[in-house]
Amino acid sequence: MKLLSRPILTGAAALALLAAAGCSSGGSAPAAPAPTSSTFGVNATGTVQFWARTVSKTLAQKLVSEFNATHKNLQVKLTLTSINDDTTSLATSIRAGDPPDVVGLNDIDMPAFTSTGSFLNLTSQIDALPYKSDLSPGHVGLGTYQGKLYGVPYWADLSVLWYNKTLFKQAGLNPNDPPTTYAQILSDAQAINKLGHGIYGATFAGDCQGCLGFTVQPGIWAGGSHLTNGDIGSQTANITGNQSLVSALTLYRELWSQHLVPDNDRTDDGTTWGQDFAAGKIGIMPGGYGQLVDLAKPSQLGTEFMDTPLPGADGGYSTFDGGDDFAIPAAAKNPSGAWEFIQWVLQTQQQDQYPALGATPVRTDVLTPAFSAAHPEDAVALKALANGYAPVTMVYDQMFNQAGGPWFQMFTTAVYDGNMTLALQQGQSGLARLLQQATS
Amino acid sequence: MLLVAPSLAMVAVFVLFPLGFAVYISLTNWPLIGPYHFIGGQNYSALAGDPEFIHSVLFTLLYTAIVTGPIFAGGYGMAVLVRSNRFGSTFFRTAFFLPFIIGLATESFMALLELQPDSGAADYLLGKVGLAHATTAWTVNYGLALTAICVIVTWFAAGLTMMLLMAGMQGIPIELYEAADSDGATWWQKETRITLPLLRRNIALSLIISVIGSFLAFNQFYILTEGGPGTSTQPVVMWIYEEAFVQYHLGYATAGAIALVIVIAIITAAQLYLLRDDTSAARR
Numbered sequence: 001m002k003l004l005s006r007p008i009l010t011g012a013a014a015l016a017l018l019a020a021a022g023c024s025s026g027g028s029a030p031a032a033p034a035p036t037s038s039t040f041g042v043n044a045t046g047t048v049q050f051w052a053r054t055v056s057k058t059l060a061q062k063l064v065s066e067f068n069a070t071h072k073n074l075q076v077k078l079t080l081t082s083i084n085d086d087t088t089s090l091a092t093s094i095r096a097g098d099p100p101d102v103v104g105l106n107d108i109d110m111p112a113f114t115s116t117g118s119f120l121n122l123t124s125q126i127d128a129l130p131y132k133s134d135l136s137p138g139h140v141g142l143g144t145y146q147g148k149l150y151g152v153p154y155w156a157d158l159s160v161l162w163y164n165k166t167l168f169k170q171a172g173l174n175p176n177d178p179p180t181t182y183a184q185i186l187s188d189a190q191a192i193n194k195l196g197h198g199i200y201g202a203t204f205a206g207d208c209q210g211c212l213g214f215t216v217q218p219g220i221w222a223g224g225s226h227l228t229n230g231d232i233g234s235q236t237a238n239i240t241g242n243q244s245l246v247s248a249l250t251l252y253r254e255l256w257s258q259h260l261v262p263d264n265d266r267t268d269d270g271t272t273w274g275q276d277f278a279a280g281k282i283g284i285m286p287g288g289y290g291q292l293v294d295l296a297k298p299s300q301l302g303t304e305f306m307d308t309p310l311p312g313a314d315g316g317y318s319t320f321d322g323g324d325d326f327a328i329p330a331a332a333k334n335p336s337g338a339w340e341f342i343q344w345v346l347q348t349q350q351q352d353q354y355p356a357l358g359a360t361p362v363r364t365d366v367l368t369p370a371f372s373a374a375h376p377e378d379a380v381a382l383k384a385l386a387n388g389y390a391p392v393t394m395v396y397d398q399m400f401n402q403a404g405g406p407w408f409q410m411f412t413t414a415v416y417d418g419n420m421t422l423a424l425q426q427g428q429s430g431l432a433r434l435l436q437q438a439t440s
Numbered sequence: 441m442l443l444v445a446p447s448l449a450m451v452a453v454f455v456l457f458p459l460g461f462a463v464y465i466s467l468t469n470w471p472l473i474g475p476y477h478f479i480g481g482q483n484y485s486a487l488a489g490d491p492e493f494i495h496s497v498l499f500t501l502l503y504t505a506i507v508t509g510p511i512f513a514g515g516y517g518m519a520v521l522v523r524s525n526r527f528g529s530t531f532f533r534t535a536f537f538l539p540f541i542i543g544l545a546t547e548s549f550m551a552l553l554e555l556q557p558d559s560g561a562a563d564y565l566l567g568k569v570g571l572a573h574a575t576t577a578w579t580v581n582y583g584l585a586l587t588a589i590c591v592i593v594t595w596f597a598a599g600l601t602m603m604l605l606m607a608g609m610q611g612i613p614i615e616l617y618e619a620a621d622s623d624g625a626t627w628w629q630k631e632t633r634i635t636l637p638l639l640r641r642n643i644a645l646s647l648i649i650s651v652i653g654s655f656l657a658f659n660q661f662y663i664l665t666e667g668g669p670g671t672s673t674q675p676v677v678m679w680i681y682e683e684a685f686v687q688y689h690l691g692y693a694t695a696g697a698i699a700l701v702i703v704i705a706i707i708t709a710a711q712l713y714l715l716r717d718d719t720s721a722a723r724r
Contacts, residue, residue, distance in 0.1 A: 117474075
């Protein structure tokens with residue numbers, strides 16, 4: 001038995017290695033093709049496989065249901081993917097040659113795919129859209145690689161500044177005059193904090209790297225600067241001497257050191273983010289539009305809770321242009337049907353439904369007086385979208401979404417430890433290292 | 441040979457092939473998507489000089505060293521308490537084993553809530569006895585987070601050790617204890633001269649399971665600290681996860697995983713050797 005088993009096992013291992021080598025023979029990425037047919041996206045038939053992240057579940061289900069009800073010859077089949085492994089699922093399906101026909105991908109993950117020729121080049125189709133200039137600029141930027149367009153906005157998840165009108169009133173502040181500078185955020189938070197009885201001036205998810213990137217960066221952008229400069233492949237860190245960044249970190253340092261936020265903000269990893277605000281105990285909360293729509297009662301929106309654009313240190317405003325892009329994998333079996341579905345979603349009739357489904361439209365031209373009257377809170381987010389931005393980089397997750405990443409290390413050192421000089425050094429060296437790795 | 445062929449085929453398909461493929465991936469610069477190339481042993485040489493990987497390995501060793509003893513001692517103590525069929529034994533066996541049944545992920549989420557400053561039970565209860573104040577932030581402090589996780593894991597894993605040891609204890613012939621009683625042996629003498637030597641195999645099994653579990657620790661750190669503050673509580677499996685599914689360096693991460701497999705194999709072999717049962721070999 002002993003003499004027999006060894007060669008058999010060795011042979012099996014060798015077979016495994018050979019098979020592995022065989023599996024890997026297709027290891028080069030094809031150039032991204034571009035559809036050329038004039039009938040592309042017109043009267044398509046068959047089935048469209050649509051993968052959307054669970055975070056857009058309500059929206060995706062509603063859109064697919066309505067599309068299928070009105071398109072008898074073209075049916076969309078929805079598959080929801082986990083927000084934690086949607087990119088690996090997509091990559092695996094592409095490697096296996098069996099990707100979905102259209103995917104709703106977190107826009108910050110687009111560069112990892114556009115740079116490898118994984119998606120159809122939709123430049124001519126997007127250029128032909130009459131509302132192209134009204135599409136969310138951050139989404140379009142993240143779907144662009146070397147001047148070509150591989151993605152089109154699907155839905156927007158935008159950061160805004162929520163404030164509690166009731167607490168503003170109780171603190172002697174004007175509930176119709178929300179803060180438009182960092183100084184006003186601080187002074188308003190101080191005034192509300194004085195109410196006591198478990199009421200705090202502000203709140204933030206202090207152990208949630210992604211939440212902080214989503215809400216702190218827009219103030220920096222409103223001040224006219226970004227944390228990285230240049231295009232993919234030649235990007236550099238812009239931390240040292242970045243006064244907008246220093247102002248933002250100083251604001252959060254003051255909120256923390258003056259105890260204007262709850263102590264457990266320090267350990268809030270995002271799982272309970274906003275619950276204290278929705279409970280009426282917080283004056284000001286930088287957060288997402290959809291976040292509070294999910295947490296608060298509809299009757300509270302506009303009456304008790306209202307939003308305003310996230311301001312910069314001395315005015316101006318911006319927003320993190322988050323959410324998802326549509327993209328069509330290069331090996332999609334029904335790309336024409338996928339493009340027809342995408343065009344249908346981008347029509348104003350569908351876009352107008354977004355606010356009720358907890359999402360912000362991706363076309364700024366739907367911001368009409370009627371839209372503002374019907375959805376005043378989402379209108380604020382949509383107004384900010386015109387100034388929206390999202391960093392275009394191959395290493396966003398590594399820089400901004402990790403506990404050990406340079407963004408959070410810098411934030412921790414500046415805000416909780418109060419050492420701004422060291423924080424900026426950590427941020428500069430950390431971002432520079434990751435950008436260097438991304439280009440090497 | 442024919443009789444073991446189905447088992448061999450299963451092993452080949454579900455163990456050897458994936459392992460061989462993983463070894464191949466570890467020899468490439470396999471990204472999330474796009475082209476890849478064979479790069480030989482570069483990933484392995486890079487591992488040796490990667491301070492984050494080395495830190496995660498050292499942290500995992502430290503964590504394993506801390507929890508292995510308490511898990512074994514706790515499990516042994518509980519096994520002693522419930523090994524006989526006295527009144528209430530079944531209740532306590534169930535109670536002690538329940539944390540293992542509930543699962544570490546669920547318990548980590550429970551702990552996450554109870555370790556919150558201001559609102560968690562940990563600060564409240566420890567504050568009552570002067571060991572903490574109401575705003576102690578457990579999950580963002582290296583020492584406190586590690587302490588909390590070790591306590592949770594001991595609570596979780598000791599029940600399995602208890603079951604393994606209790607099964608061994610119940611298999612020891614009662615005549616041995618009766619003979620010892622007639623010779624006037626004390627409880628301690630019976631425990632150290634009869635129970636422990638005859639439990640050698642069960643002890644080896646429970647220690648191996650415990651050590652392998654500690655080397656593969658992920659859930660509790662991912663949920664409670666995300667490896668933070670910084671990367672100070674990042675065990676090696678989390679390093680592999682981050683490298684593969686956040687950094688998208690799948691080839692490099694797989695090299696780390698293969699290295700971990702080798703380390704675990706060596707430590708398990710060493711444990712088996714040190715806890716080998718020479719007497720049983722002599723009996724054959």
